[in-house]
Amino acid sequence: MKNLLKPSLFWLLLLTVAILTACTNSDSNTNNDADNPAPSDSEDTGTEEGKVTIDFWHAMSGTGQESLDAIVAGFNESQDKYEVKAEFQGSYEESLTKLRSVGGTKDAPAITQVFEVGTKYMIDSGYIEPMQSFIDKDSYDLSQLEENILNYYKVDGDLYSMPFNSSTPVMIYNKDAFEEAGLDPEKAPETFSEVIDAAAKLKTDEMYGFSMLTYGWFFEQLVATQGGLYVNEDNGRSGDATEALFNGPEGLNVFNFLDTMNKAGTFGNFGTNWDDIRAAFSTGKVAMYMDSSAGVAGAIQNAPFEVGVAYIPHADEVQRNGVVIGGASLWMSKGIAENEQEAAWEFMKYLTTPEVQAKWHLDTGYFAINPKAYDEENVKEKWSEFPQYKVTVDQLQDTVPGLATQGALISVFPESRQQIVTALEDLYQGKDPQEALDQAAEGTNRAMEIANKTK
Amino acid sequence: MNRQTKHGFWKKSVNGRTALLYLFPSILLFSVFVFYPMFRTIYLSFFLTDQAGNAALHVGLENYGYLLESSAFRNSMKATGLFVLYTVPIGIILSLFFALLANEKLKGIGFFRTLYSSTMGISVAASSVIWLFMFHPSIGMFNRVLSVLNLPQIQWLLDPEWALLSVSISTIWMNTGFSFLILLGGLQNIDEHLYESSRIDGAGYFYRLRRITLPMLSPTLFFIITISLINAFQSFGQIDILTKGGPSQSTNLIVYSIYREAFINYQFGTASAQAVILFIIILIVTILQFKLGERKVHYQ
Numbered sequence: 001m002k003n004l005l006k007p008s009l010f011w012l013l014l015l016t017v018a019i020l021t022a023c024t025n026s027d028s029n030t031n032n033d034a035d036n037p038a039p040s041d042s043e044d045t046g047t048e049e050g051k052v053t054i055d056f057w058h059a060m061s062g063t064g065q066e067s068l069d070a071i072v073a074g075f076n077e078s079q080d081k082y083e084v085k086a087e088f089q090g091s092y093e094e095s096l097t098k099l100r101s102v103g104g105t106k107d108a109p110a111i112t113q114v115f116e117v118g119t120k121y122m123i124d125s126g127y128i129e130p131m132q133s134f135i136d137k138d139s140y141d142l143s144q145l146e147e148n149i150l151n152y153y154k155v156d157g158d159l160y161s162m163p164f165n166s167s168t169p170v171m172i173y174n175k176d177a178f179e180e181a182g183l184d185p186e187k188a189p190e191t192f193s194e195v196i197d198a199a200a201k202l203k204t205d206e207m208y209g210f211s212m213l214t215y216g217w218f219f220e221q222l223v224a225t226q227g228g229l230y231v232n233e234d235n236g237r238s239g240d241a242t243e244a245l246f247n248g249p250e251g252l253n254v255f256n257f258l259d260t261m262n263k264a265g266t267f268g269n270f271g272t273n274w275d276d277i278r279a280a281f282s283t284g285k286v287a288m289y290m291d292s293s294a295g296v297a298g299a300i301q302n303a304p305f306e307v308g309v310a311y312i313p314h315a316d317e318v319q320r321n322g323v324v325i326g327g328a329s330l331w332m333s334k335g336i337a338e339n340e341q342e343a344a345w346e347f348m349k350y351l352t353t354p355e356v357q358a359k360w361h362l363d364t365g366y367f368a369i370n371p372k373a374y375d376e377e378n379v380k381e382k383w384s385e386f387p388q389y390k391v392t393v394d395q396l397q398d399t400v401p402g403l404a405t406q407g408a409l410i411s412v413f414p415e416s417r418q419q420i421v422t423a424l425e426d427l428y429q430g431k432d433p434q435e436a437l438d439q440a441a442e443g444t445n446r447a448m449e450i451a452n453k454t455k
Numbered sequence: 456m457n458r459q460t461k462h463g464f465w466k467k468s469v470n471g472r473t474a475l476l477y478l479f480p481s482i483l484l485f486s487v488f489v490f491y492p493m494f495r496t497i498y499l500s501f502f503l504t505d506q507a508g509n510a511a512l513h514v515g516l517e518n519y520g521y522l523l524e525s526s527a528f529r530n531s532m533k534a535t536g537l538f539v540l541y542t543v544p545i546g547i548i549l550s551l552f553f554a555l556l557a558n559e560k561l562k563g564i565g566f567f568r569t570l571y572s573s574t575m576g577i578s579v580a581a582s583s584v585i586w587l588f589m590f591h592p593s594i595g596m597f598n599r600v601l602s603v604l605n606l607p608q609i610q611w612l613l614d615p616e617w618a619l620l621s622v623s624i625s626t627i628w629m630n631t632g633f634s635f636l637i638l639l640g641g642l643q644n645i646d647e648h649l650y651e652s653s654r655i656d657g658a659g660y661f662y663r664l665r666r667i668t669l670p671m672l673s674p675t676l677f678f679i680i681t682i683s684l685i686n687a688f689q690s691f692g693q694i695d696i697l698t699k700g701g702p703s704q705s706t707n708l709i710v711y712s713i714y715r716e717a718f719i720n721y722q723f724g725t726a727s728a729q730a731v732i733l734f735i736i737i738l739i740v741t742i743l744q745f746k747l748g749e750r751k752v753h754y755q
Binding site for chain 2: 030093097100200272276280415420422425
């Protein structure tokens, strides 16, 4: 027994030591990196065949990933100095969490895709190299890119990240159902009261009139199109926002709009999952719903009926202001080698060319950030076949530039969106609209207060 | 004299020192992977953290005060309590029932034993996705069956009244396999002679079940109740996939709310405070269980 025990104890000890050294090793490594963020062209630069290899973290799955992989392969073939490796890192939230653990070190990917509401966080984080420094160095002509998209990502006149996949909300509707209900399928309702009327006419035993994904983004858009601000300090663009404004009259309009239909039984609640609401539309359970412009292609493909695409509705008493850009942009890391940054810049320039943007737009339904892409032959062809695509671009280009449609800039956006989701769910359960909104505003205020305190 | 007592102490403690030497590897591992994170959590719960998750502002007990006052946290506690109440008793009774059935010596019983324990082989994520499809509001199986039977449709995961129940149903299904296997093992360990002699005395099935099976199974039952309780308190995967804590926070169990606070809102301070409170609750429940429940356990 003793003889048996001794060797096993020895191995156990050895294992323990091995595990512990493994842990401490990686720990001290990251510590060192954090201490000297100075660029060092050591093993990470990867100079295989004299090429500079960089990592590109993205959050695109499905058709987006396929298209992106093809674009990256195209870049790698187009020149022989740089090699980009695209790596899928999970959802936007997941990849941002991963970035937090390597941000600012030389292990960070040269390019990371971060969603639009992470903009303020990324700027404050200190992990990133502002895009503007390369734009200035290279005298890159920014005016060739879509102005309404740049407006969102520009902070104090400087561009911090390169816009990439951009989308806006649209209202998608079932033309066949419109005809059956005696409505004009070519003329979608434009204002809140028109939507409420149409929804009542469209409602049957099988089909709800209107639906909206329970997601904060759509609420933000419906507030912005009325010219309403989300937070104070000019939507967080002239200073750190301290108070939520979305529980003002514009926000209340939106909640009343949804509440009216919900109480009338013409509003269908399909939850927080994009696929669920899209399935509900294509199986004829709802006649009108709000979707991202990136969902237009899928809606047309999956529906066995004629699909119409329209601008998002606005309150009756105000002019339409338009939409705020959603989606994600690409950020360049600080603390990596200089030639890696150059590789990242070259890749971003390649991404913004009209040909690449045309491919991206057609594959995914995201906007082309370079409007010249819309003049490409293949885009024109597709547009004449599916005029619905054009509606999304028109809506963006009709947008009135202003603080509201520029979009709010706060670092606690994910948390605030969660508050809105809860408020919407409470509203659908019969809570008073103003009360539900005030509660969400209170939660957002507290989150902003903590964020400002610990900055 | 002095030297002698010192020497005496050194000699007396030789057993203790040997024990320590043997325990050293596990103490080391535990301190790195359990104790350090635990104390770090307690430490962080007294702070507000900055965007990178570092302790930034000492706030004392403010995080705890905020939680105890917040209606969202009280709601999380309530939801967790209900969830435990829905899943643990039904889950254990169900798996006990299956275990008793599968313990009979019949031809081909191995097939049923495999079937009943099969849910153990499916990961929480995979089974949650299957349930997600079954609960689907427009194309899900349950609502199709309801519509065939001409019953009103149920918004399984979207109606706050139903969501917690729906998540509980899928959780019971997921956990049955494991409880079944453990209970079946316990049943197989019961001495056959006890049944034989009781049969000679003319005892019926239910009498034997009450007087022999359950008392002899009580250590296993006690184990499985403890484990199920702790598991139920710590459920996360199915919530994340099925409901994400919604609708109207009705399925926002404590562990999910910790996750959201820490990894979506990046408030490690309040998240840590919640974790500490959860730890205290589980500790109290387990102590109570050992104090009250163990009396009824019969060790042979």
